Amino acid sequence: MAKKEDIKLQRVYEKPIKIFGKQLKIMRVILIALICMVYTGFVFYETRSIIPLIFGSFGLGLFILAIIVMIKKIIYIKDFNLECSAAGDVYITKLRGVCPKCKGDLKIVNRFIVCSKNTSHKWDLDIHEPN
């Protein structure tokens, strides 16, 4: 295992998520998800229909995802990441680095930083979180 300072991950891609031209705020997502859950809960209570439950579970999924993004500040989805700034703005980012052993490209795979040239060049992502 290489020392922590050997690896630098850089954001090679950074795109703020915008909805109708407005920056997406994590608290807004949580609020919308909560309203969705409460509203569909009431509709289900009144109608006993399965449809509001389906919409409600979307709300629940969105709520859980937003909470995870807010607490962890970054989550890794294949090649891309969802990041949340201190101000609560949500971004899509892509991280890349240079392997300190062979100068190969570093990618994030299943919570590990892996070298594209040699898969034995591998580091635990948890101790190399970008700032």
Ligand SMILES: [Zn+2]
């Ligand atoms: Zn390497």
